[in-house]
Amino acid sequence: MDFEHVRATDPAVADALLAERDRQRDSLAMIASENHVSRAVLEAQGSALTNKYAEGYPGERYYAGCEHADEVENLAIDRAKELWGAEHVNVQPHSGTQANMGVYLAMLDPGDRILSLDLTHGGHLSHGHPANFTGKTYEVEQYEVDPETGYIDYDALHEHAEAFDPDIVVSGYSAYPREVDFERVQEAAEAADAYHLADIAHITGLVAAGVHPSPVGVADFVTGSTHKTIRAGRGGIIMTTEEHADAVDSAVFPGAQGGPLMHNVAGKAVGFEEALQPEFGEYAQQVVDNAKALAGRFQEHGFEVVSGGTDTHLVLVDLRESHPETTGGEAEEALEEVGIVLNKNTVPGETRSPFNPSGIRVGTPALTTRGFDEEACEQVADVIYRVVDAHDDESVKAEASDEVDALCEEYPLYE
Known part of the structure; x- marks a missing residue:
């Protein structure tokens, strides 16, 4: 990846691309929604398919010359069906948010009701936040996790659904570290005669590998991202089900999007093929094992881990008890200085601004892709604790930076 053709045309962009490659190589990506794709996925996403318009669906395009685009999209669809056991799959959404938009447009009218988890409790913007199109278009109420346990209270959710009478109940979250009981959410949706949308954006790969229960066959709609735990490129x-297939496809195109990004669809196809291999299951299990190791080590250091641990790829740390004067933003900034890239995050019962909240969210998908095991993740947890504990101490940060450099050399990326 030396970008020689880019450099010949645009040295400034080539410099930025090389710098980004080096940044990823020389730092530890621990944002829970980030991962590193293979060189094969990178090549597919940088292919000549970026030149091709393919509005419509395989066999029903609005442009000529789509025979190879059809082949690639059909491969992506067939592999997705095999991975998740779905009846019908649409691989065209540009992102997880646009996948959610496709479902809303297919099944809701403006002013219809959505019941979803509050953002500060682990939900997502596209589930009904007032700054998002969902909050502007639909009537939204939100449930919360139990403030004492950090777990979803499914009985309370059931009662809320009966009282609010939503048209869609949303499960699946962006900062909830525990296993989701999709069956219980389905019961709540059925009690309100509502659809159930399971957004598995964060756990798509974990579900595919069988290390997290699947909502496919339980929920009416399952949406996801293809670049977090599944490593198939952004999208x-x-x-x-076949019952809703036409409505969903029409909502995606022409309802919400024009031409699909066929080079991204190619990346999805390649990434799905990789996920169908036996070693992907080992990877997904290691992602979870690594997150559990992180959570355990954090607790040994006195960090408050929301819900007391994790069942997934992420750990949510509430700093208010152990470091009441340190915000998530200060922790994020200090850790980035030493080469650990994670994100500040709201926590249940948040008392600060979401722009500088009380917690940090820490993920293991990208570290696991590099080959990290539990012991290595515990070492990273030690570094994170030391930096957060003394985030203004330059000598501590210098020592931490050296340790991160050594880990990056031991577990190389894109050699």
Whole structure:
């Protein structure tokens, strides 16, 4: 990846691309929604398919010359069906948010009701935040996790659904570290005669590998991202039954999007093929094992881990008890200085601004892709603790930076 052709045309962009490659190589990506794709996926996404308009669907395009685009999209669809056991799959959404948009447009009218998890409790913007199109278009109420346990209270959710009478109940979250009981959410949706949308954007790969229960066959609609735990390049996906297939496809195109990004669809196809191999299951299990190791080590250091641990790829740390004067933003900035890239995050019962909240969210997908095991993740947890504990101490940060450099050399990326 030396970008020789880019450099010949645009040295400034080539410099930025090389610098980004080096930044990823020389730092530890621990943002829970980020991962590193293979060189094969990178090549597919940088292919000549970026030149091709392919509005419509395989066999029903609005442009000529789509025979190879059809082949690639059909491969992506067939592999997705095999991975998740879905009846119908749409691989065209540009992101997980646009996958959610496709479902809303297919099944809701403006002013219809959505019941979803509050953003500060682990939900997502596209589930109904007032700054998002969902909050502007639909009537939204939100449920919360139990403030004492950090777990979803499914009985309370059931009662809320009966009282609010939503048209869609949303499960699946962006900062909830525990296993989701999709069956219980489905019961709540059925009690309100509502659809159930399971957004598995963060756990798509974990579900595919069988290390997290699947909502496919339980929820009416399953949406996800294809670049977090599945490593298939950036994009979104919708899975549903044949009953809703036409409505969903029409909502994606022409309802919400024009031409699909066929080079991204190619990346999805390649990434799905990789995920169908036996070693992907080992990877997904290691992602979870590594997150559990992180959570355990954090607790040994006195960090408050929301819900007391994790069942997934992420750990949510509430700093208010152990470091009441340190915000998530200060922790994020200090850690980035030493080469650990994670994100500040709201926590249940948040008392600060979401722009500088009380917690940090820490993920293991990208570290696991590099080959990290539990012991290595515990070492990273030690570094994170030391930096957060003394985030203004330059000597501590210098020592931490050296340790991160050594880990990056031991577990190389894109050699």
